[in-house]
Amino acid sequence: MRFVRRLCIDELTGWQHKYDTLVGHKLVKEMVVRDVNHPSILFWDNGNEGGFNFQLDNDYALYDPQKRTVLHPWSNFNGVDTHHYPDYNGIVKATAAKDIFMPTEFMHGLYDGGAGAGLEDFWDKMMKHPQAAGGFIWALVDEDVIRTDRNNTYDGIGNRAPDGIPGPHREKEGSFYTIKEIWSPVYIHPEPIDKTFNGKITVENRYTFTKLSQCKFKWQLVKLPSATAKTTKAIATATGVPLPLELQPGQKGTLNLHLPANWATSDALYLTAYGTHGEELFTRSWAIKAPAAVAKAPVAGSNVAIKGQLTDNELVVKSDGKTYYFDKTTGYIEKVVKGGKEISLSGGPVLAGVNTTLKSFTYNAEGKAFVVEADYRGEATLHVKWTFAPGKRVKLDYTYTQTGDFDYLGITFNYPEEKVTGMKWLGRGPYRVWQNRLPGQQFGVWHKAYNNTITGQDWGYPEFKGYHGEVNWAVIENKESPFTVYMDNKNMYLQMYKPAVEKDLVKNVQPAFPAGNIGFLNAISAIGTKFRASNKMGPQSQKAHADGTPVSNTLWFEF
Template identity: 60%
Template sequence: MKKITLYIVFTTICPNGFSQKTLIKYLSGTDKDHTVLWDFYCSDGRKSGEWTKIKVPSNWEMQGFGTYNYGHDKVKSNEQGIYRYNFDLVPVKDKRVFIVFEGSMTDTRVRINNELAGPVHQGGFYRFKYDIISLLKPSGKNLLEVTVDKTSANPSVNSAERKSDFWIFGGIFRPVYLEVVPNVYIDRVAVNAKADGSLEMDVYPRNLKGGETMVAQVQTVNGKDIGKPFTMKTDAVSDSFRLKSKFKSPLLWSPEFPNLYQVVVGVKKRNTLHKITQKFGFRTLELRKNAGFYVNGRRTILKGSNRHSFWPETGRTLSRGVHLKDIKLMKEMNMNAVRMSHYPPDAEFLDLCDSLGLYVINELTGWQAKYDGEVGHRLVKELVTRDVNHPSIIFWANGNEGGWNTDLDNDYAIYDPQSRTVIHPWAKFAGTDTKHYPDYNYMVKAADSGQEVFFPTEFMHGLYDGGAGAGLDDFWKQMLRHPHGAGGFIWSFVDESVIRTDQNGRYDGDGNHAPDGILGPHREKEASFYAIKEIWSPIYLALPPDGESFNGIIPIENRYTFANLNQCTFKYTLIKFSLPGEPSADSKIVSRGSLVSPNLGPGIKGTLTLPKFSVNYDALYLSAFGPDGLEVFTWSRVEKKPGYLAALKPMNKEKSVISAGENNNILKVRSDGIAYCFDNATGYLQKIEKANTSVSLSSGPALAGVKTTLKWFKHRAESGNYIVEANYQGADSLQVKWTFTAGQPVKLDYTYSQQTEADFMGITFEYPEEKITGMKYLGRGPYRVWKNRLKGQKFGVWRKDYNNSITGETWGYPEFKGYHSEVNWTVIENREAPFTVYTNDYNTYLQMLSPAREQDALKNNNVEPAFPKASLGFLRGISPIGTKFQAASSLGPESQKNKPSDKSISGTLFLDFR
């Protein structure tokens, strides 16, 4: 190799001497928010056939070039992008220079000053680099030319990467930079640091002459030395050297306590020739046959989701801010793990998983198809050598769902001294069962008789508003009773909907292929976010159901792997709610305080004791905060029966006379200046007349989803009140009694009996959707619920404007339409006159209209549950929701239809139109 004098402008200054450390010069920008314009030519599609400029890094489709394709498209574009960029030089002596690409889609040919830098790189998600020292001019400008073919010349690369169930893009989508090192340098290291304090490190130096010494010093991440340096003599023949040391009682790494260290490794000969710094964590991983997955000697349950590297405006080009947001959202959901689906992420994402604490399954690309051996062996090396030192990585995944080249399985251990387990996602392999989308019966069977360590790498498919948190509670109970269960990974983290630059900024999820996230494209939270947060809480509280007696002693269980609950904080808040229409705030705090944290180690059950409260309050909020000070969850409990609210409603000062009369088959009952109109032929309320307006509440109460016939309709004055009664018979029966009392809301008592199981049960009314503008209610919210997704919501006063959001297609959350739980009262805001309905019963659900149908709904209707054909419902039973692949009925006990009762069901509403 010839030696020349280089001229390079560096963005980083090394205070310890230029000869010692690797220097980096970015030729591109660093992320989606910091880009550099390069010359660009696109061969086909939009903005093709002319030289222009493009931001680097980026996916060119998102910059207005070429053609969009989803992996399922049978006909795909194959445009080519040509990039040019000139960079300057300043004198630097006796160095080697590499050009590094963090990721380029897909076949990438690199030229420096019209000379090839090396072989064409194939594979879109991997770091690769070329030694370009011999191609650089000693002075003046150097020309970088990069040709990127969106479609690979290798058919297996196309099959593995570009026929997949995700968006496929083109372009240099991760940073490009120069890496400058001395002639003698350390190429990489591979660290194996165990929980017992032992440390082994493979060091890969280059161009040794013989007689050099390897020196390593472990430090805290802020540079404080830990222990003494450890060294090893080198030779000029060996490819690598293994350094060893032992440390007493190091702080261990886990998601609960992500303790990191760093090691400074140098090669010396009289002076330090080159040194690098590598972060790592002490921790031990064990997959124990018929026992489970263990970290640092503790059985560990993985609670994770699958994550695409994705942002709607920039595709696969992300930023530290996006990575940080995603990890914080995962940890807010009480997740401790993430699966890289279905390709290696940005290295910076893994850095943050290390520092913030998140287990990672890192995956070689291969979606139901595999790389061939020629390209696969190289890509495994690129994957593992880049990521081997991250303590967050617990498994390597060799492709996905049949995309496994089994000839590559043994390659991972070549580069990984930790010998992490290699899995085949969705298969039984290497002592694991990672079955995708098991139904509830499979969960039961696995818990009863499964031999493998069980952790589905995809389950609870979250298409539209289905799955994810819906059905999870039943599934999780089976996972926790599995003698060697190890958790699971929900599909998926976000809706992968791009903002189409060719369609006026329209969000596109490719029909029903991509709207399957727990969050929207910009990380808008869906209801399942909060259900997961409660179900996966590492602190399990068994608050008694609303309405049951409560002595202030709460069963509690520590579901952390490492933390003691005495490292957590518990606080209570007592809440008083106002009534609808009162000028005061919706709620006020009447008392708050802290509780004594119980001394309970991982897996231990105990109790949490509340003090005796002497104040009058409506609801209890109980909050837990983890060792990191962040909220684990806030549980809420109602202390008073709903009906007391209606009795507290201020009455009119003067009672009015109640009157009734019939005309044209319509009964009108007048009370407090309001006329209530009933149809004698059906017995239904038809409208309410007040002052100069009408309220179009009608066609009820009817028995939800059941056809009945009016048997009799009666009305009479009784003890100063007026009574209207109706009796309906059919397959099921309904009895209705209206009581009008001057100065009070109208009381509606109803009793029904149903003989068969049903999607929903209760009574309904009609009200024109076009006249509804919003609602305010006291109940659990602010999100809608399903029968199999009741957890996660908080009891309080909530207000929502009307919207027609379709989960996964539009993102105006929380959705307005749907079922709402434990409603005590609701104000129906409308264009006529607002009115309030109070309930007198625990566990009343409000049906607010029916959700709009998804544009690309599945034919099986799994994720479009049944609703009563009515506008408003006051229900005792509601529908469950399924997933993309399973009907609700296959998801467990909570997901079944509502069973009939051997007794009649009675309820009471108070309607206030005053």
């Protein structure tokens, strides 16, 4: 059976090869007689992907008083187009046609691709057209089995089994939460909180039969811990239960949270929708403060003027007991030394994915501060300005200009992967994101230890490596000395290394990553599915376009 919100289609198997007619007659009778009284069954399936025995099509009605429609999944039959794995343009064309459109497989969840990735664009298009009846994701779980003849290891038959939303023991992937948000029957619209926010949220009743007044909501305003705190737990500053909203199935409305007057002093807002049995449907979260306004702990330091010293190959800057080394030939930071311990941050900032050459490298004192600047030219431009001031974090201002379409935009550094032990951050989490799979992650403070998990090949979730969304600050935990990076700009992505490659490589689910391994990015790459490259998966899956407008960001480093 294939399920969607407790509604399902009941399938006579026969994948790509049909049952012979003699056996098929018996199997159809047994299946329909067994399941005919299940109210959740909407359709019967006569085979799958070419496994259709047309001699059996009329048998279903013999045992079904409702004479429910018979489908041929993968084809257009009985007025229902069940096309498998269309690209985004295929969705556009199908929803404009006259037949009911219900792809019985339309997102293929191989490894970390498909499933939730690209789903929002597909679903938004389908929700706008009445002839779009829904769709089915392949598959529910990774279908790995334990091989007792192979030392009890899991066997996924190469890339044939890791198609699930969770793993073989229901280990949840990032796409699980994306699907939960997008397919929530009470859909909370993700408008950002800005200066015009008045405590009112747009909601939509996507139930088929249930009125929204049968559901409940609860909101929380919270304070979030700082980068130096030993906890990641949010502290509620206020809670509330909005009055029920009377919306019929399919209707949109505005939910008034009636927030307290001082709501803007909190760090984040959480809004949870509950179903008719009290089950949590989904929690939407919003950052209230801009990253630059997030509280930072005081920095210990002196009032002594910062000095720089030039050698044949390096510029050495000493500030508040720390020493910073820059390569004169590249302009890149080489390392930081603190209390005799070396912090191996190097190789940046580099403009991700484009070739540039150092054109100028300057340094000078500005009062008690010391400024290091570098200019790069080539396929793009990059201006870098480091400011070292007594008793303050190291400030990095940078501006870049690019023209064209790119997998990612921003800057990167290098740090030895073997020395990293974990990360703590304020942003979306705890799972990584892709450009076409941003929904599902909650805003808060998160922590995870280093791992080298390969989605669908092993199941140590959440994965450590990859892109992380809406990051305000991050603590890079390591074997040398932890360091923290704060971001002043909204909607920044943090890249933490590059995920390892699966044993059975499928190019579509191997997104592009910068050469550097710690990145601060304004745009990130999308991921495809088993059968579709990411650029075929809709507007959110396209490369980022840069039109030459300067992009400026500020980072603060605390070593």
